[in-house]
Amino acid sequence: MEKAERSSARNYGIKKSTGKYICFLDDDDYILPGYLEGFYHFYEKNNFSDVILRTGFYKLLGGNMTKSTNFNIKKHINPVRYAKFNMCGIWSLSIPSNFLVADNFYVAFPHWQDTHLILRLFAKHEFIQLNTYEYVYRIHDKMGSRLASKSDGDYFNHKLIQNIEPIEHFFFHYGNLVDKYLPSHTKKYLIAKKYNEFALYNLMFSDGNQFFSLCLKGFRTFTSFRFFKIYVVMFREVLKKGF
Numbered sequence: 602m603e604k605a606e607r608s609s610a611r612n613y614g615i616k617k618s619t620g621k622y623i624c625f626l627d628d629d630d631y632i633l634p635g636y637l638e639g640f641y642h643f644y645e646k647n648n649f650s651d652v653i654l655r656t657g658f659y660k661l662l663g664g665n666m667t668k669s670t671n672f673n674i675k676k677h678i679n680p681v682r683y684a685k686f687n688m689c690g691i692w693s694l695s696i697p698s699n700f701l702v703a704d705n706f707y708v709a710f711p712h713w714q715d716t717h718l719i720l721r722l723f724a725k726h727e728f729i730q731l732n733t734y735e736y737v738y739r740i741h742d743k744m745g746s747r748l749a750s751k752s753d754g755d756y757f758n759h760k761l762i763q764n765i766e767p768i769e770h771f772f773f774h775y776g777n778l779v780d781k782y783l784p785s786h787t788k789k790y791l792i793a794k795k796y797n798e799f800a801l802y803n804l805m806f807s808d809g810n811q812f813f814s815l816c817l818k819g820f821r822t823f824t825s826f827r828f829f830k831i832y833v834v835m836f837r838e839v840l841k842k843g844f
Contacts, residue, residue: 608706608714615701621649623701625692629739636735640695643731652727654695658736666737669693672730680723681782684716685791686827691715693736700726710767712760717767724778754811757803761815764795786823793823797831804838812844 615623622640626632640654659666670687677683704721706714722728772788784790796819804812816835819828 606708606711608708608710612705612708615698615705618698621698622695623698624695627692629741630692631737633735633737635733639731639733639735651697651699652729653722655693655728655730656736657734658690658693658738659734660740661737662740668734679782680728681720681779684719684723685783685787689719690738691719696722707767712764713767717771720771720779721775724782761795761799765792768792789823790825793819796822797828801831801835801838804835804842809842809844
């Protein structure tokens with residue numbers, strides 16, 4: 602399907618795959634030598650069981666690499682809650698292919714489609730975090746959120762809506778699936794986070810003309826101490842802009 606976005610391509614790949622497990626790789630990232638090997642060794646030692654595995658990843662910005670936050674049962678309570686509060690990334694996972702028959706990517710959503718699927722999978726299936734870091738996630742100026750921030754207001758607002766719609770869709774259709782794993786305010790938290798992120802993008806990569814209105818929408822939707830870091834960055838950028 603022409604211009605059907607990555608979800609359609611991924612679902613096509615899932616349909617055509619013949620292996621027992623499926624991994625993903627985004628075209629602007631890269632894997633380290635132990636990526637597949639680490640998954641394979643675990644499965645081999647555990648009778649090739651039906652379990653989702655995860656490796657940690659590095660965020661690469663310029664020449665600096667920082668480690669992701671890996672799942673820790675004592676800190677994160679359960680995998681669903683972890684995926685809600687942290688960047689998990691579908692490409693950090695090895696997923697039994699039979700899990701992706703009942704659950705795959707929603708093609709209607711060009712954004713947040715990874716998390717939409719990950720939350721469903723983690724709510725249904727066993728998950729194990731490996732103590733490894735074998736994927737490199739590249740952060741660059743051509744990423745969608747940054748490009749949208751440099752575009753006209755209509756396109757920027759369209760991208761914001763595209764980021765919020767899948768969150769609303771998930772909790773309308775799958776809220777009952779994850780209710781026992783997540784706080785009751787999760788939907789509001791995630792939407793407020795999007796408003797805050799886009800406010801910061803607008804301030805950092807554009808003229809900041811929508812910064813205050815988006816901040817207000819985020820504040821009215823939900824406030825949390827977890828937004829403290831982004832508030833600090835916002836304050837710093839406001840000082841730079843001289844608002």
